Amino acid sequence: MAVSENLLDAIRKAVGPGGWIDDEVGMEPYLVEPRGLWRGTCAMIARPDSTEAVAAVVRLCAEAGVAIVPQGGNTGLVGGGVPDGGIVLSTARLNRIRDVDAANHTMAVEAGCILAEVQDAALEAGALFPLSLGAEGSCQIGGNFATNAGGVAVLRYGNARDLVLGLEVVLPDGRIWNGLRGLRKDNTGYDLKQLFIGSEGTLGIITAIVLKLFPPPRVSETALAAMADVERVLTLFTRVRDECGDALSAFEMISRIALEFTVRHIPDVADPLDSAHAYYALIELTSPRSGDNLRESLESVLAAALEDGTIEDAVIAKSQSQCESLWRIREFIPEAQKSEGGSVKHDISVPVSKVPEFIHRASQGAVAMLPGTRVVSFGHVGDGNIHFNLSQPVDADADAFLARWDDFNQIVFDITFEMGGSFSAEHGIGQLKRKHLVHYKSEVEVDLMRRLKMALDPDDILNPGKLV
Ligand SMILES: Cc1cc2nc3c(=O)[nH]c(=O)nc-3n(C[C@H](O)[C@H](O)[C@H](O)COP(=O)(O)OP(=O)(O)OC[C@H]3O[C@@H](n4cnc5c(N)ncnc54)[C@H](O)[C@@H]3O)c2cc1C
Numbered sequence: 335m336a337v338s339e340n341l342l343d344a345i346r347k348a349v350g351p352g353g354w355i356d357d358e359v360g361m362e363p364y365l366v367e368p369r370g371l372w373r374g375t376c377a378m379i380a381r382p383d384s385t386e387a388v389a390a391v392v393r394l395c396a397e398a399g400v401a402i403v404p405q406g407g408n409t410g411l412v413g414g415g416v417p418d419g420g421i422v423l424s425t426a427r428l429n430r431i432r433d434v435d436a437a438n439h440t441m442a443v444e445a446g447c448i449l450a451e452v453q454d455a456a457l458e459a460g461a462l463f464p465l466s467l468g469a470e471g472s473c474q475i476g477g478n479f480a481t482n483a484g485g486v487a488v489l490r491y492g493n494a495r496d497l498v499l500g501l502e503v504v505l506p507d508g509r510i511w512n513g514l515r516g517l518r519k520d521n522t523g524y525d526l527k528q529l530f531i532g533s534e535g536t537l538g539i540i541t542a543i544v545l546k547l548f549p550p551p552r553v554s555e556t557a558l559a560a561m562a563d564v565e566r567v568l569t570l571f572t573r574v575r576d577e578c579g580d581a582l583s584a585f586e587m588i589s590r591i592a593l594e595f596t597v598r599h600i601p602d603v604a605d606p607l608d609s610a611h612a613y614y615a616l617i618e619l620t621s622p623r624s625g626d627n628l629r630e631s632l633e634s635v636l637a638a639a640l641e642d643g644t645i646e647d648a649v650i651a652k653s654q655s656q657c658e659s660l661w662r663i664r665e666f667i668p669e670a671q672k673s674e675g676g677s678v679k680h681d682i683s684v685p686v687s688k689v690p691e692f693i694h695r696a697s698q699g700a701v702a703m704l705p706g707t708r709v710v711s712f713g714h715v716g717d718g719n720i721h722f723n724l725s726q727p728v729d730a731d732a733d734a735f736l737a738r739w740d741d742f743n744q745i746v747f748d749i750t751f752e753m754g755g756s757f758s759a760e761h762g763i764g765q766l767k768r769k770h771l772v773h774y775k776s777e778v779e780v781d782l783m784r785r786l787k788m789a790l791d792p793d794d795i796l797n798p799g800k801l802v
Contacts, residue, residue, distance in 0.1 A: 337377035337378070337398075337400050337419075337420065337421065338398065341394060341395070341398045341400060342356070342377060342378055344394050345378065345380050345391055345394055345395075345421070348382070348387055348390035348391055348394060349380055349381065349382045349383075349387050349390075349391065350383075350387070352381070352427075353380065353381050353382055353383065353387065353427070354378055354379060354380050354381060355378070355379040355381065356377070356378045356379070360379070361376070361378075361379055361422075363408070364376075364379045364405060364408065364417075364422050364424060365416070365417065365422075366416075367408070367410075367413055367415075367416050368408065368409065369411075371413060371766075372413045372416040372765070373416070374403075374416040374417040374418055375417065375418065375419060376403070376417040376419060376420055376421050376422050377419075377420070377421055378421045378422075379421070379422045379423075379424055380421055380422070380423045380424070381423075381424045381426055381427050382423070382427065382428070383427035383428060384428070385428070385502060385504065385510055385541040385542065386510075388423065388425075388428070388504045388539055388541055389504045389508045389509070389510050390508070391421075391423060392423075392504050392505075392506065392507075392508040392539065392795070393507070393508030394508075395420070395421065395795060396506060396507050396508055396793065396795050399793060399795070400420050400421065400795070401417075401418075401419060401420030401421075401794070401795060401796075401797075401798050402420055402421055402422075402423050402539075402795060402796055402797070403415060403416070403417040403418075403420065403421070403422050403423070403535065403797050404422075404423050404425065404476075404480065404535035404539045404540075404796070404797065405422050405423065405424050405425070405477075405535075406424075406425055406426075406445065406446065406473060406474030406475075406476050406477025406478075406480070407448065407469065407472045407473040407474045407477055408472075409469035409472055409473040409477070410477065410481060410534075410761070410762070410764060411681075411761045411764075411766075412758075412761050412762050412763060412764025412765065412766040412767060413764045413765040413766050413800075414481070414534045414535065414762060414763070414764030414765065414797070414800050414801070415477075415535070415764075416765070418798075418799055420798075423539060424446075425444075425445040425446035425474060425476045425477075425539075425541070426446045426474070427446060428444040428445050428446040428476070428541055428542075429444055429446040429447050429448075429451075430443075430444045430447070431443050431444075431447065431452075431455050432444060432542060434455070434456075434459045435516060436459055436460065436461070438516050439461065439546060439547045439548070440499060440516040440544050440545060440546060440547060441455065441456060441459065441461075441463065441544070441545045441547055442500075442514060442516075442542060442543070442544045442545075443455070443475055443542065443543055443545060444475075444476075444541065444542050445474060445475060445476025445477075445479075445539075445540050445541050445542060445543065446474050446475075446476060447474060447475045448470075448471065448472065448473070448474060448475075449465060449466075449467070449469075449470040449471075449473050449474065449475055449478055450470045450471050452465075452475050452545070453465075453466070453470070456545075456547055457550060459547070460550065461547035461548060461549065461550060462547065462548045462549065462550040462551065463497070463545055463546075463547055463548075464487040464490070464491040464497070464548055465478060465483060465485060465487065465491075465494060465497055466485045466486050466487050467483055467484070467485030467486065468485075468665060468668075470485075475543060475545075476539075476540045476541070476543070478494050479494050479498060479501070479530075479531050479540055479543055480530070480531070480532070480533065480534055480535050480540055481494075481532065481534060481761070481762045482494045482495050482531050482532035482762070483760070484714065484717070484719065484759070484760040485760075486584050486586065486714065487583060487584065488714060488716075488717045488719075489582065489583060489584060489585060489714070489716040489717055490580065490582065490583040490584075490620075491548065491583075494531060494532075495528065495531050495532065496546075497545060497546050498527060498531065498543055498544065498545060498546065499515060499516050499517060499518065499544040499545070499546055500513050500514040500515040500516060500517075500527060500543070500544035501513045501514065501526075501527040501530055501531075501540055501542070501543055501544075502514050502540070502541045502542035502543075503530050503538035503539065503540055503541065504538060504539040504541055505538050505790065506537070506538065506790060506791035506793070506795045506796045510541075511526070511538070513526060513527050514542060514543075514544050515544065516544050529786070532762070533801070534762050534763065534764060534797065534800055534801050535796060535797040535800070536787060536791065536796055536797045536800055536801045536802065537786065537787065537790045537791060537796065538790065538796070539796070548622075549622035550622060551583075551620035551621060551622060552621065552622055552623065552624040553620065553621050553623070553624055553626055553628055554583075554618060554619065554620040554621075554628065554657075555618070555619045555628040555629050555631075555632045555650060555651070556616070556617065556618050556619075556650070556651040556656075556657040556660055556661070557616075557617045557632055557636060557648055557649065557650040557651065557660075558606055558607070558614055558615070558616055558617075558648065558649050558660050558663075559614065559615045559617065559636060559639065559645045559647070559648040560607055560611035560613070560614050560645060560646045560647045560648065561611060561612065561613045561614070561615065561644070561645050561646060562611065562612055562613075562646055563612055563613065563690075564587075564612075564613055564689065564690040564693050564694075565690045566613070566644050566645065567587050567613050567615050567689075567690070567715060568686070568687070568689055568690055568715070569639075569644050570615055570639055570644050570645060571585050571615065571686070571715060571716055573635060573638075573639060573644070574617055574635055575716070577631065577634075577635045578619055578628075578631050578632070578635065581619040581620060581621050581626070581628060581631065582617070582618075582619055582716070583618050583619065583620045584616065584617070584618040584716070585615060585616075585617055585618075585714075585715060585716035586615065586616040586664050586712070586713065586714060586715065586716075587613060587614070587615055587616075587689075587711070587712055587713060587715035587720070588613070588614040588615075588616060588663060588664055588667070588712045589612070589613055589614075589709070589710065589711045589712055590610060590611060590612050590613065590614075591708060591709070591710050591725075592667045592670075592671075592710050592711070592712045593605060593614060593663055595667065595670035595671055595673070595674055595710065595725075596662075596663050596666045596667055596670040597663075598670065598673070599669070599670040599673040599674075600662070600666040600669060600670050602659070602662065603659070603662055603663055603666060604659075606649045606659070606660065606663075607647050607649060608647075609647070611646050611647065614663075615715070616660055616661070616663070616664050617632070619631065619632055629650065632650060633650065636648045636650070664712070667710070667712050667721075668721075668723075671710055671723060671725060674708070674725045674726070675725060675726040675730070675732045675735070676725070676726040676730075676732035676733070676735040676736045677710070677723050677724060677725045677726070678723070678724045678735075678736065678738070678739050678742045678743070679721065679722075679723045679724075680696075680720075680721070680722040680723065680724075680742075680743070680746045680747070680750075680757075681719070681721055681722075681758060681759050681760050681761050682719070682720055682722055682746065682747070682750045682755055682756060682757060682758075682759055683717065683718045683719040683720070683750075683755050683756045683759035684718050684720075684750060684753045684754065684755035685718055685753070685754060685755070686715070686716065686717070686718040688718070688753050688754075688755070689715055689718060689720060691753065692720065692722075692749065692750065692753055692755070693709075693711055693720065693722070695749045696709075696722055696745070696746050696749050696750075697709045697711075699745040699746070699749060700724050700742055700745060700746065703738070703741060703742065703745060704727070704735070704738060704742075705727070706727025706728070706730065707724050707725070707726070707727060707735075707742075708724065708725040708726070708727065708728075709722070709723075709724060710723040710724070710725050711723070717759075718755075718759075719759040719760060720759075722746055724742055743770070747770060747773075747774060751774050757770050757774055758770070762801075763800070763801045764800055764801070765799060765800055768800070768801065768802075771801070771802070780802070783801075783802045784802050787801075787802050
């Protein structure tokens with residue numbers, strides 16, 4: 335639907351000076367997805383700086399029947415924030431920390447706060463906000479909740495969904511729902527906030543959030559252990575979890591080829607062990623109790639694992655810089671993979687107990703379809719969430735490899751489905767995975783989702799063409 339000049343003028347008035355962008359150059363960063371997979375169009379970027387101004391923009395667009403695409407840091411990986419007409423509503427100027435309630439262990443923040451700034455604000459208040467992911471320097475907290483972001487601390491603290499007590503949301507008709515409660519117990523009917531979390535901007539615009547805070551870690555230990563096969567990665571995970579309990583805050587799997595790619599392509603990354611091993615686990619223990627001897631715990635569990643052949647070797651970081659070097663291997667795998675030509679990515683989850691079976695079956699399926707395909711698997715194995723990426727055969731044509739994207743997806747997602755897993759563990763649906771949603775979710779689930787969308791946004795104003 336065309337956007338009239340009258341509507342654009344009314345939006346300009348509602349958001350005030352500095353509250354919109356409508357020139358080609360200024361709009362560019364909001365129209366492109368960082369990896370260049372999609373390019374959108376829209377009439378204006380509205381940048382309101384208050385919840386009331388967001389509501390005013392939504393009311394105007396709803397009356398005119400014009401679509402709004404909410405956008406945070408634009409780091410999403412499924413094209414959810416890319417517009418197809420209408421306007422983009424950026425939350426970048428809603429960036430205030432509203433309140434820190436130390437005794438309640440909560441902090442109320444506006445949607446446009448950058449995740450790293452939220453973490454810093456929590457630390458300044460003597461607390462931890464544990465959500466942590468590769469894009470934390472640019473993604474916004476509203477975007478994190480709109481996508482139910484995961485990241486590297488899910489094992490101990492849960493997804494975004496688990497880190498929230500209250501929300502403020504502008505509904506598709508422009509009403510404001512103030513659900514900014516800081517309550518840990520509130521059994522008064524449907525848990526409405528959870529409807530909006532993970533809804534990818536299709537049900538409402540999140541404008542503020544009450545976050546849960548935790549005691550900050552005062553001691554931590556990091557190790558990289560090496561194993562001969564993926565079954566042993568699972569054995570080690572179970573053992574570390576059983577012996578170290580809550581102290582286990584991250585358990586990330588890295589396959590040999592993923593480590594080789596980072597060593598080959600990323601500056602200042604070296605193989606920390608003397609010989610090659612099939613799989614590695616990056617393990618982090620943390621505790622808020624400064625007296626806890628985590629090193630002893632880690633040494634003891636790794637020594638026993640070495641003794642009985644679960645692991646082949648291990649290194650425990652002796653300094654902060656060694657710890658950062660170990661994490662650098664894990665964090666730079668996606669970047670390193672770019673230098674190896676075309677890659678087809680899958681962000682799946684299966685029950686933790688089935689991770690080895692999944693990796694065997696999906697690897698066999700992918701390589702059988704295209705011999706020479708290189709399986710680069712890594713990820714949050716403690717959450718059953720594997721980034722099952724496929725790199726093109728050496729010296730193959732990247733475009734020919736990428737043309738098989740859907741074929742690879744089908745093999746990997748069918749196996750995931752058969753194993754009771756999810757075809758999108760972290761990154762959501764956006765526009766990339768809509769067809770998979772309809773294919774792999776039951777009719778009942780898809781019907782319920784569509785009914786919810788129709789109930790809240792019957793005119794399809796918010797983020798049309800995404801998710802459902
Ligand atoms: C290097 C890198 C690493 C990443 N690692 C992870 C990871 O470990 N785990 C993970 O889960 N994700 C990861 N991501 C994906 C991405 O960072 C997350 O999805 C993040 O939560 C998106 O936040 P954003 O502010 O950039 O949202 P955007 O990309 O701007 O938007 C994402 C979706 O949310 C909607 N939206 C945004 N803000 C709002 C709002 N206030 N109200 C309603 N809807 C809104 C948009 O319409 C869109 O559909 C990674 C991305 C990159 C580039």
